[in-house]
Amino acid sequence: MCLGIPGQVVELVPGYEGQLALVDVEGAARRVNVGMLDEPPEPGAWVLIHMGFAVELIDRDKARTALDGLELIGRGRAADQRSRRRYEVTGVVQGVGFRPFVYATATALALSGRVTNTATGVTVEVEGLPDALDTFGRLLRTDPPPLAVVEDVKESTMDLEGGTSFTIEDSGPTGRSRTLASPDVATCEDCRAELRDPADRRHRHPFITCVNCGPRLTIITALPYDRDTTTMAGFPMCDACRGEYEDPTDRRFHAQPIACPDCGPRLELVTGGPGRHSWPPVHGETALRTARELLAQGRIVAVKGLGGYHLACDARDERAVAELRRRKRRGGKPFAVMVADLATARRIAVLTDDEERLLAGPQRPIVLAPKREPLADGVAPGNPDLGVMLPYTPLHELLFGLDGDPPISDALVLTSGNVSGEPIATDDADALERLSGIADAWLRHDRPIHVPCDDSVTRTVGGAALPVRRSRGYAPLPVALPVEVPPTLAAGGDLKNTCAVAEGRYAWLSPHVGDMDDLRTVDALTAVAGQLQDLTGVRPERLVADAHPGYRSTRWALDHADGRPVHRAQHHHAHIASVMGEHGVGAGEQVIGIAFDGTGYGADGAVWGGEVLLCDYKAAERFAHLGYVPLAGGDASVLRPYRMALAHLRNAGIEWADDIPAVAACPQAERDVLAHQLDTAFGSVPTSSMGRLFDAVASLVGAKHVVDYEAEAAIALEGLARDRSPRRAYPMMIVDGGPLVADPAELVRAVVADLRAGVPAAEIAAVFHATVAALIADLADRARDRTGLKTVALGGGVFQNAVLLDAAERQLADRGFTVLRPRLLPPNDGGIALGQLLISAAS
Template identity: 60%
Template sequence: MSAPPPGAALTAPRRRVRVTVRGVVQGVGFRPFVHGLATELSLAGQVTNTGDGVVVEVEGPPDAVDRFCARVAPDAPPLAHVESVDTTDLPATGGDGFTIVASDPTGPVRTLVAPDTATCADCLAELADPADRRHRHAFITCTHCGPRFTIVTGLPYDRAHTTMSGFPLCPRCDREYHDPGDRRFHAQPVACPDCGPRLRLVLADAGAAASRELDPVDEARALLAAGAIVAVKGIGGYHLACDATQPEAVAELRRRKARGDKPFALMAADVAAVEHLVHLDAAERELLTGRARPVVLLRRRPPVRPAPGRPVPADAVAPGSPDLGVMLPYTPVHHLLLGAADRGARTAAPRLLVMTSGNLSGEPIVTDDGEALDRLAGLADAWLLHDRPVHVPCDDSVVRVCDGRPLVLRRSRGYAPLPVTLPVPVAPALAVGGDLKNVFCLGRGDRAWLSAHVGDMDDLATQHAFGRAERQLESITGVRPELLVTDTHPAYRSAAWARRHAGGRPVARVQHHHAHIAAVLAEHGVEDGRRVIGVAFDGTGHGTDGTVWGGEFLLADYDGFDRFAHLAQVPLPGGDAAVRRPYRMALAHLRAAGVAAAADLPCVAACPDGELPLLTRQLERGLNCVPTSSMGRLFDAVSSLAGVCHHAGYEAQAAIELEAAAVSAGCEDDDPRYTFRLTRGEGPGDAPLAADPAPLLAAAVDDVRLGVPAATVAVRFHLAVARLVRTVCGAARETAGLETVALTGGVFANVLLSSACARGLRADGFTVLRHQRIPPNDGGLALGQLVVAARTAATGR
């Protein structure tokens, strides 16, 4: 074979392609990955960040360019999420070498920001290595882990557009940052002890300006061991921490925070620290140890005694709860507090810490250091803080596993701001959600961005936090809302915020339970026009008739709904007072059922002296008694009737403790006496069915008087509600021919009920849709509001 003629290599075919990659592709090591892939394939070109995503130009032999395009999505870095790859052919230029060029800040914003991610194994190894220059560095990070969402101030994602912009890189970090072969190549939060943020410890008894010169982490651990409460600054704000094994410390934190009996979350050093306390299946273990590191609600095992390596939390950590909320460390500071890199440490590391949001009850999580020293004064004995600013607050996410699948109850750190892909297009819009567990939602086209958990909107500071978070999410999504969407409740503060900030833009309103059902439909990608039987059970929602709804069976799609059935209405005596005092709901339900409120019933005994006659007259006359069909309030009533919970110090306490009682029964006990009587409601034509719990309540009263354990009453009640769902959905199928049931609303955070309902419905041949990635409670409400109202605007309906 003859040799090729001179210059043949220069005339070999070359191809140049522009590749635009959209999705979570900034701040996750994507440009370094592209550089490495192009170099491996001997391609020339460049890569840059833009508001549209990562834009690559590659040039070389056509087969090498084809291999690049085929691998750019499937071989992407672990934190990347590629949504689309578009290619355009360009004229070849004949250049050589591949470079990373400066980001282009012009053009529309279409890229996605990554969530904050737990410290990776490589960084943890360096953290614990005395020979590594980042040994015990509390801000160790790389392209595969660390803060993202909470430090981003704008796009494209570069160090100048993060809260790390105030920390110039030292020469060694700068070399790593610009070395394509280094794990920290273009890692925007990169730093080291020479150039990065600093930890310091501030003591309450020494004044805000005083701190010790010793290692702040060691000193914080010494304080925790002595029973102190320490405010610890993390990625998305402050936690209040104490040693979870010390009853006095836990009780004091509960007292200072005015927490009532609401469970605290635990942070465990590792899985081994909790395996003896909770049941752990493969799905729960994966959630605990994954990149998001949420709080995972885990079913408790029977009580055990403390032993070496087997710490036991104080009873006051989660009184009355069937679960322990557990998370593992997700920042270097947490790892150091819990014993990573512990060689030579002065104080033994705790194995279990209470880690609860750094705030007063009802207020948003604190992020600013000055605010922390002010607002957490009186709560904390010391502050372990640092000087890397938190741009947007982000509380811990909360997840549990239901029938082997994750069920997100609070979608925040580790998940926000990942978008939801919508089955229907929406106009640019902002849905503001509800007033409890507030989460708002921005949408445009086929994407929706849910915010991190904001909180309860009854506090002015939370409303200010809402505004700051909304502006930040607009800035990183590029969505400029043309429509605002609210709940129909006339007194919701979220709706008032929308009206104040509308600026001439239209404000649409969506009924509460319709929004819940639309949210689960959108999550499952249900197409426009497909109707389902929506079962929406919660505590409170403003109904179209002006009453309080919450036990609803709706025949619904995105366009609208018909109310097919509901729980029979009872008076809500005193409004919110009845929510805080479940015995009031028990008495209201007993009266509606025609059951005498005798002194031998626990709910009557719990009624304070002198209140029963007043409450009786209030119910007789209907004074301050809005009718309610709420399933959440029925759970409250049965909880008090069975003697489980008479006073609720936090939302859904009575229902949570009733679930705990049912779980403790250890077996199913389906008693046919526990049933609902279905009647046709008053009104013309096809009035909704009403599910009257009178027979169920009469049976429960009989059991209580016979001394039947509260656990048995609780499990019989749960199974009766599941039977009601099967019965009504069967009737709806006969009437409307629908074969799909969507279960939604805060009551379905109860996995015992959710599982029983789904099991029965599937046995009856239904397709069952339940939440997984979007909370069933009001934390998912904004997504439903968006697809109902903005979809209507987008399609002109």
């Protein structure tokens, strides 16, 4: 891209479809970008201008005709026709190239003035002729940079100041922040091209970035977003980088993470760890080359990324993957895989066009898709899907190798740098200690990570994205709220914890924190909540947490209340309120909420999870639920689905016979203890959980009897049900009462009858999914008959199941319902903080 031609300037003239500019060798008119033309214009030529870019050479006669009757800017216009306007822009407008965009737009329109980052966004003052000011205001709202999110533009008039130049000024006075910089963004194509270009001074630079890509959230220490308020403050720019940073024509103009091999962060590779023998550290290209060699040899390397460390190994090396799983104590939980390019992704996974767009987009999430070509067995054992992602940093690109580099694997396991259950490691010394029993080497750099941010995970259902974990690339983009919310902090849940703050009509959700069963995660929640408040300027006057008295997140909220009120939100009400909120359901509006998940504290003290609620933000009435069965031993029955299967068999009046796979999987001694618990209710609590019913059926058909992680059995059952279209459903009795009760006993009897009749497990799984979808539609029908409500909101972790979600959506739509499903936030507990905020505001 070039701006103008040496020795040439252009004179701006308003035109019918844009603007016309006369290329002249004399005069002092503003320059415009001619980089989109096939060849440079000659002096005296006319060009068509669009948004400051010369896009087409214009025939002189055509140009003269177009100019007939038009008044030239700056010619024959009195000075008193000029005016000055102020624009206050809020939203995601820092760290996304917004000030350079303003500069280019203003100068292309021959406007003078200034643009400044402020604590609330960006402020622009421009002076010029009214037509040009009108155009500027319109472009400010409609054509911002790709990464920007303009939420509001306030316009006002000012007194004239004069002047002929437009400048970008340093940030204005700091104050109460109410804006966010962009999330971290994957390396753009321009930077990728420079990374591969031997003639470019940033060739093979692991930290190449520009205003359109690179780290944002993870390096910000305060707002407004400037170099001094990021972790790049410790890297003084060299003269060459400073020149680019200060050049309005350069795409690194005010790109805060700008660096090069002479002045930026540098790579270092260390080995050993505390108490272990290590070789002297190596740096730069030697560090990168050594890391690649170690990966090729089947070693495990901890790699420092944007928001934390990853643990990497060759995804095609059975021994390396098995060793990583053993050292990390991963159990059977699948690993994510980073592949070299989209072609490799297509070979190892079955991808739709929507999934390919997600993979290659600027957020670069992990995308869950069906397996195709096998990798090492230990990558995703027993799972029908593979979590795939593409490189999103220059260092990732370099790990896979550029032209001329020795080849290594085209697929690397890239899993969070932690021991299972702990938060991701971000600090170098901490990573060296915590990962010392896992990694053989650490490939790191000296740019600090201020805000931890794990990878996002998503899948597609019905052609639309369904977030599973919302973190890097998305957090903490604001979510618009349908109602006013006082300054509030939501603690979230205990699994997949994400906290949130809100004030007015916006909420900000944190990156993924993790499961709250580890003290380090509780400490991480404290840090993340503080960082979120600092970045948004929200000073919470109240807190809100889950109603479960035993949740660690609830205890955390009480411990951090500092005299402020703490509201309690019922778990399943929060699931539905979250979906309502992201879809803009207004105050006082009711929906039929289907909240299906694994667990949640119910109003009667039972473990809920199969709920139909009549909801607004203020209250949730329990209209129907899955029938109670005993949850014996708490977590013992969650980790051993055969126990839930035996509980459902007992509830259905079926003898525990060894021809049923779930019964055969339960040792006789445990059967005896379990029978006593179920008979006496000792150590048992009633549960209406749909998640536990999925576990039970998975064990009944022999899909999974023991699990290592949440929903593992349900995932196996979903895998069996895929690509089948059952034409029947199992019977399910709905019993009238206060709330209706969907008794699962008849369904369980039908499943066992099919098993004994030799019906394949895959068909039973498909019929079971069809049964649950039909149950959802039937209960929604009954709720509509009673209330007249026609909108159904689907929430809870069970709706991560693509087979069920797709079937339920179709059945509800066929019956004339408006269906609201999660799109911005996960259906699991990673999304409930938004619902907590809205419930608290309505209380």
